[in-house]
Amino acid sequence: MAPGETIIQVRGLRNCFGDQVIHDLLDLDVRRGEILGVVGGSGTGKSVLMRSIIGLQQPQSGTIEVFGESTVDRDEKDLIEIRKRWGILFQGGALFSTLTVAENVQVPIKEFYPAIGQAMLDGIAAYKVTMTGLPPEAAFKYPAELSGGMKKRAGLARALALDPELLFLDEPTAGLDPIGAAAFDELTLSLQRTLGLTVFLITHDLDSLHAICDRVAVLADRRVIAVGTIPELLALDHPWIQEYFNGPRGRVAAVGAHGEGGRGRT
Numbered sequence: 001m002a003p004g005e006t007i008i009q010v011r012g013l014r015n016c017f018g019d020q021v022i023h024d025l026l027d028l029d030v031r032r033g034e035i036l037g038v039v040g041g042s043g044t045g046k047s048v049l050m051r052s053i054i055g056l057q058q059p060q061s062g063t064i065e066v067f068g069e070s071t072v073d074r075d076e077k078d079l080i081e082i083r084k085r086w087g088i089l090f091q092g093g094a095l096f097s098t099l100t101v102a103e104n105v106q107v108p109i110k111e112f113y114p115a116i117g118q119a120m121l122d123g124i125a126a127y128k129v130t131m132t133g134l135p136p137e138a139a140f141k142y143p144a145e146l147s148g149g150m151k152k153r154a155g156l157a158r159a160l161a162l163d164p165e166l167l168f169l170d171e172p173t174a175g176l177d178p179i180g181a182a183a184f185d186e187l188t189l190s191l192q193r194t195l196g197l198t199v200f201l202i203t204h205d206l207d208s209l210h211a212i213c214d215r216v217a218v219l220a221d222r223r224v225i226a227v228g229t230i231p232e233l234l235a236l237d238h239p240w241i242q243e244y245f246n247g248p249r250g251r252v253a254a255v256g257a258h259g260e261g262g263r264g265r266t
């Protein structure tokens with residue numbers, strides 16, 4: 001696939017839980033090589049959208065293609081080849097608490113490549129741990145021994161275990177202090193550039209949107225109401241978009257990213 005080509009295509013998506021309609025007629029395209037920020041009020045269905053895309057949530061209707069293949073109504077084993085091509089950092093890191101960081105990183109490798117020997121597994125885990133900016137000794141620690149920021153990095157190391165082309169990040173900077181969050185943004189951007197990743201980034205973090213996202217998709221009214229760069233979104237007259245980006249926090253984040261010394265992408 002060429003850069004800019006659609007890597008995730010969602011059309012007419014409908015998700016309900018009982019009487020509660022979460023998504024209706026939702027469309028979205030994610031292009032290869034971009035960092036797409038996904039924003040929306042709490043409960044608008046950002047995580048449900050991600051879970052639908054990766055085949056963990058069966059929608060009522062609609063189509064979803066990732067790398068040109070449907071992820072709807074597929075058995076887990078049908079999705080094996082696609083699952084090897086993406087990595088996921090779930091909200092909160094979702095590390096296995098009884099495994100060390102290295103063992104956590106090795107979980108997806110063992111699942112998909114059971115024949116790989118322990119020495120190579122250890123080598124890959126050490127490399128991924130270093131790649132995410134953790135000290136080498138962090139590989140031997142248990143999640144409970146790590147700070148919040150280190151847990152996120154360990155989760156990212158596991159998400160990168162299989163050298164994915166596509167990375168899903170669900171609120172990676174939530175719970176981090178501003179310095180830790182900015183450092184995680186830098187890491188995401190540098191990995192995306194170095195590895196040529198496409199990143200689907202669910203976030204509430206306005207600083208992250210300004211600092212690293214190429215485009216932002218806005219979820220409201222059960223669908224994606226707009227996708228574009230932040231200046232493109234600001235030109236729209238939607239009340240939630242105006243309130244979000246032009247409210248007090250939005251303005252501070254914009255000054256931080258585009259003001260003196262800033263290097264906003266959008």
Ligand SMILES: Nc1ncnc2c1ncn2[C@@H]1O[C@H](COP(=O)(O)OP(=O)(O)OP(=O)(O)O)[C@@H](O)[C@H]1O
Nearest residue numbers: 017020022040041042043044045046047048049204
């Ligand atoms: N398995 C489930 N069963 C029933 N309802 C669910 C389920 N998963 C999600 N929901 C509901 O779907 C809605 C959307 O949830 P989701 O977690 O996707 O929101 P979100 O936009 O990611 O929110 P936040 O920003 O607060 O994380 C919520 O009202 C939630 O309660």
